[in-house]
Amino acid sequence: GAGVSQSPRYKVTKRGQDVALRCDPISGHVSLYWYRQALGQGPEFLTYFNYEAQQDKSGLPNDRFSAERPEGSISTLTIQRTEQRDSAMYRCASSLLAGPETQYFGPGTRLLVL
Amino acid sequence: RKEVEQDPGPFNVPEGATVAFNCTYSNSASQSFFWYRQDCRKEPKLLMSVYSSGNEDGRFTAQLNRASQYISLLIRDSKLSDSATYLCVVNRATDKLIFGTGTRLQVFP
Numbered sequence: 001g002a003g004v005s006q007s008p009r010y011k012v013t014k015r016g017q018d019v020a021l022r023c024d025p026i027s028g029h030v031s032l033y034w035y036r037q038a039l040g041q042g043p044e045f046l047t048y049f050n051y052e053a054q055q056d057k058s059g060l061p062n063d064r065f066s067a068e069r070p071e072g073s074i075s076t077l078t079i080q081r082t083e084q085r086d087s088a089m090y091r092c093a094s095s096l097l098a099g100p101e102t103q104y105f106g107p108g109t110r111l112l113v114l
Numbered sequence: 115r116k117e118v119e120q121d122p123g124p125f126n127v128p129e130g131a132t133v134a135f136n137c138t139y140s141n142s143a144s145q146s147f148f149w150y151r152q153d154c155r156k157e158p159k160l161l162m163s164v165y166s167s168g169n170e171d172g173r174f175t176a177q178l179n180r181a182s183q184y185i186s187l188l189i190r191d192s193k194l195s196d197s198a199t200y201l202c203v204v205n206r207a208t209d210k211l212i213f214g215t216g217t218r219l220q221v222f223p
Contacts, residue, residue: 033211040215040216041216042158042215043158043211045213056210100145100146100209100211104159107157108157
């Protein structure tokens, strides 16, 4: 079956612009996670949802970052007024159930802020 | 100090060698433990969960020492296809996974 998909795969934007990154989880998966991964580092947790409810947003760096999953399926991570330090790989993952289940990662969105 | 620490490597080993990676975690409340594998420019994928009694999956053996708060991964009879970054991951009774920086393995012919 289809895995986790993310779009766009690459995004180049100018400093100060807003960007929206989309994640389409595996169908039927309850939990959806957002991570940011810098080169040579492991994924860093940003936020996650069970169904449409945002459970933990403690990893969001500041209030320019927000996420939603309004219908409990597709999620959008929005970064407002982007800065160069926001450049990274943004990864989405989903798991069938809530809890420490296997997380399936998408291919990521590579964001470059000029 | 990072919550999950790993030697970044790289570990360069010949085919057929046995190689071991260690990982330490700082939060004693951690409850679930995993090894994920990440190939170059690809997404991380679950390699195996780690249980207190230790567990084996083919050439891979994972062990957990709760008292010392470290996790290990042993790979026997290394293959070229084992070349990847191995990420140590812990969970603190929430749904949030904490990843280490990863240990890079390069197996050469």
